[in-house]
Amino acid sequence: MHRRYEHVNIPIEVIRTFVCAVENGSFSRAGHILELSQPAITAQMKRLQGIVGAAVFDRARGGAALTERGALVLSHAKRILEENDRILSLGGAGNDWHSIRIGLSPLYAEEFFNALTPDHREQLTIVCSRPAELDKGLADGYLDIVCQFNPSENSTRPAPDWDEGFVWARSRSFVLRPGNPIPIVCLPGKLQDQPVIRAMETNGLAYRIAFTGYDVRARLAAVSSGLGLIGLPGRYVKEPLVVAKEYYLPPLLPLRAGIRMRAGLTANNRVDNIIRLLLTLAPEAAEPERHAANRPA
Numbered sequence: 001m002h003r004r005y006e007h008v009n010i011p012i013e014v015i016r017t018f019v020c021a022v023e024n025g026s027f028s029r030a031g032h033i034l035e036l037s038q039p040a041i042t043a044q045m046k047r048l049q050g051i052v053g054a055a056v057f058d059r060a061r062g063g064a065a066l067t068e069r070g071a072l073v074l075s076h077a078k079r080i081l082e083e084n085d086r087i088l089s090l091g092g093a094g095n096d097w098h099s100i101r102i103g104l105s106p107l108y109a110e111e112f113f114n115a116l117t118p119d120h121r122e123q124l125t126i127v128c129s130r131p132a133e134l135d136k137g138l139a140d141g142y143l144d145i146v147c148q149f150n151p152s153e154n155s156t157r158p159a160p161d162w163d164e165g166f167v168w169a170r171s172r173s174f175v176l177r178p179g180n181p182i183p184i185v186c187l188p189g190k191l192q193d194q195p196v197i198r199a200m201e202t203n204g205l206a207y208r209i210a211f212t213g214y215d216v217r218a219r220l221a222a223v224s225s226g227l228g229l230i231g232l233p234g235r236y237v238k239e240p241l242v243v244a245k246e247y248y249l250p251p252l253l254p255l256r257a258g259i260r261m262r263a264g265l266t267a268n269n270r271v272d273n274i275i276r277l278l279l280t281l282a283p284e285a286a287e288p289e290r291h292a293a294n295r296p297a
Contacts, residue, residue, distance in 0.1 A: 010051055012084055015077045017044045018056070021064045022074055023099060023125055030064075048073070075141045079264070086266065099125045100274055103134040103146035105257075106216045107192060107236065108281045112147075115280055123270060131191050138262045145271070147278045149191050151258040156265070158275050161258030162282045166195045167234040168244035168252065171226045182248070183210035183228030185219050195252040196231040203250045235283055257282075 021030040027041045036044075049056055056070030066074060104112055106128045116124075127134070127143065135152045137143035151161065176182060182200070184207055186193035200207045210228035213219055223230045224240050231252050237243050259278050265271065 010080075011047075012080070014044045014048050014051075015080055017041060018048055019074065019077050019081055021045070022066065022070075023101070025064050027064065071140075078141050082264065082266070099123055100270060101125045101137075101142065101144045102127065102274065102278075103137055103143040103148065104128050105131070105134075105148040105192070107149075107233065108147060111236075111281055112278070115277060120274075120277065124274070138260060141262055141264075143262065144265050145259065145261050145274060145278065147257070147259045147281060149255045149257050151256070151260045155263060156261040157258065158261050158267075159259050159279055161256055163254040164233050164257045164283065165254045166231045166252040167237060168229050168246075168249045169223060169232045169237045169241045170229045170244040171224050171240060172242055174226045174229070174244075176246070176248070181206035181208045183208055185209075185211045185222045185228045185230045187212050187214060187219070192255065193231060195255060199231075199250040199252050205248070205250065233283070 017030060017034060017036065020034055021027050021041065024030055024033065027038060027045070030036070031038055031041050045057065052069060052073055054069040055067050056073055058065045058067045058070070100123055102124055104126060109128050112126075127137065129137075131148050131150055134143065134146045134148050138146050138152065138155050145158075149164065151157075182205060184196055184200070186196050186209060188197065188209065199205075211219065211222035213222075219230060220241070222228065229244055229249070232241075234243065259275060261271075261275075
């Protein structure tokens with residue numbers, strides 16, 4: 001009977017091991033969490049690859065990097081696990097091993113990490129990335145909850161959005177020589193830099209990009225050195241930077257920000273706690289909405 005159905009019913013332990021290995025980045029970490037030996041992990045992954053008919057891990061990239069087939073298997077595997085654990089919960093069984101996967105805008109990272117408690121750290125997997133990648137992760141089921149600028153409207157909104165006000169920031173030593181174009185530090189095409197580019201072009205101002213790069217810390221270091229100006233949420237302008245209020249700088253429009261949940265994510269105490277934690281990232285101006293979202297219906 002077992003041989004007859006071994007390729008019809010995929011063992012749930014194989015799926016759980018696969019998802020755990022991917023989420024934690026290695027077989028050894030998955031083995032530690034699931035209390036399985038390395039040979040047992042390897043055997044289960046070979047069995048999974050035999051079932052799906054192709055490699056799910058990319059050996060050339062090492063670790064638990066996925067092939068294209070592996071990424072497809074992962075999206076289905078997570079749904080299977082969720083339904084399995086939902087059935088188990090009917091009898092009071094928990095699924096505490098499963099971390100909640102958070103997607104986060106890099107600008108919110110430091111504040112979010114400062115707010116984490118030891119309990120939070122044990123139940124979260126956190127990804128900082130660009131909005132398009134966070135949206136894709138949410139749509140594919142890889143991410144459970146995201147907090148970002150310009151959030152997708154094609155997913156569940158668990159709390160009100162908010163406007164993030166942007167201001168100009170510079171170093172204390174920055175001086176613009178008369179007649180020179182305004183030097184700005186930004187990444188063209190990056191959502192958080194759109195208010196800056198829009199303000200420059202709408203007002204017909206001459207500017208030049210003095211520094212560009214994906215790394216937020218590198219951009220802030222460039223501004224701190226006096227290389228140029230940057231647009232930031234006002235509450236994130238901290239020493240050694242100051243808010244720039246020079247007469248020649250046009251006002252910056254705000255960006256919409258918010259929290260989204262993937263389709264099918266079941267609300268529970270852990271999810272609600274994470275939503276409340278992410279809501280602390282909203283500016284103080286959003287406090288009334290935040291409190292309204294947390295009041296019982």
